[in-house]
């Protein structure tokens with residue numbers, strides 16, 4: 001009988017219990033695929049007595065999860081507690097320093113400390129695997145580090161927060177305002193303990209920063225991800241964007257440009273006919289563009305017990321097979337600190353505004369756009385009653401700076417009612 005791979009699991013919540021269930025229900029299949037048995041020897045969580053819907057009585061118990069890293073009988077520490085610092089960080093560091101391999105789903109930890117932890121893992125000759133940290137069940141880390149390793153990656157895009165996609169698509173299908181759907185999402189248990197991690201774009205930004213590091217061979221740089229949440233997206237914009245042939249998504253985009261590394265997680269319009277535009281509910285989608293392969297679209301469950309545990313087990317099996325690769329697909333010592341792109345690449349923009357319905361109002365707006373170097377591609381003024389006219393403009397490609405400049409100057413025209421809305425249209 002070959003030597004079992006022995007796991008110590010820290011965290012028995014949604015993902016941790018999912019991993020326990022896979023190890024228990026698929027024991028024979030895992031042993032066949034890994035070439036050796038995969039066993040759990042010890043676990044840790046806050047409460048030992050909590051009923052978790054799985055029998056953990058056969059496993060050792062540690063009140064302090066960091067002790068898992070010190071146990072002689074643990075080969076791999078599976079960190080499923082979460083959090084960018086605190087016990088999760090202490091556990092991962094201790095495990096690597098103690099010569100254990102680590103599998104984690106913790107995108108917050110890696111977004112903050114990924115480069116340093118990768119260096120530590122590689123110095124110690126250990127694996128640090130994190131498939132579950134990005135887009136849950138979608139094997140996107142494997143796709144980038146292995147299947148697409150022969151490509152120069154041009155761009156990585158995606159919808160990487162299921163909660164935000166649920167909120168945006170539900171606002172569209174039910175015509176409900178953001179606040180009402182946010183409450184629905186809260187009742188359904190979709191939101192993180194700190195909802196701003198979801199709706200503020202932070203969770204998805206963490207994920208994007210990890211994909212960027214692999215795609216472009218750069219240090220993990222979450223601090224330079226441009227973040228804008230979905231709280232300001234209105235049902236009116238969702239409806240009007242659809243009228244122009246687009247869907248609004250919280251879209252992550254990472255690309256290396258002549259001006260530096262561009263990373264943004266912001267509400268964007270995408271064509272409703274593209275798979276990104278058609279993505280409904282809590283599903284995730286990652287789109288990767290390589291110079292040789294063209295565009296690859298990966299779609300699937302980005303969260304939940306089964307899908308996330310599935311990704312964790314993919315990493316565990318690789319370790320059991322003795323398959324090792326650098327944490328971010330190339331040696332951590334070679335990752336470069338890329339300067340952040342100060343201005344994002346040019347794109348068409350969706351501009352929605354309300355104008356006073358009087359002669360010359362639209363001309364003033366058109367003049368400001370022209371003087372800001374922005375060309376109009378399409379324009380629509382909706383029929384209305386009263387003195388306020390709703391106007392939609394789709395521009396040709398413009399830089400974010402030019403758009404910001406035009407928005408400032410709109411205020412001086414004296415014809416604008418309220419604040420205009422400007423959303424980037426991502427060319428996909």
Ligand SMILES: NC(=O)C1=CN([C@@H]2O[C@H](COP(=O)(O)OP(=O)(O)OC[C@H]3O[C@@H](n4cnc5c(N)ncnc54)[C@H](OP(=O)(O)O)[C@@H]3O)[C@@H](O)[C@H]2O)C=CC1
Nearest residue numbers: 011012013014015045046047080081082105106303304308
């Ligand atoms: N849920 C999901 O769908 C996804 C989660 N992830 C990531 O996976 C990780 C785990 O998430 P999830 O399972 O949802 O989290 P949960 O909140 O469901 O579970 C967290 C677990 O950690 C335990 N825990 C918390 N603090 C400590 C501590 N100080 N010492 C020991 N145990 C502790 C908790 O114990 P107790 O149960 O006793 O309270 C609980 O079992 C996170 O990094 C998350 O971002 C990634 C992708 C998807």
Ligand SMILES: N[C@@H](CCO)C(=O)O
Nearest residue numbers: 160161162163302303
């Ligand atoms: N809160 C995340 C799940 C964990 O990554 C989401 O809604 O996609």
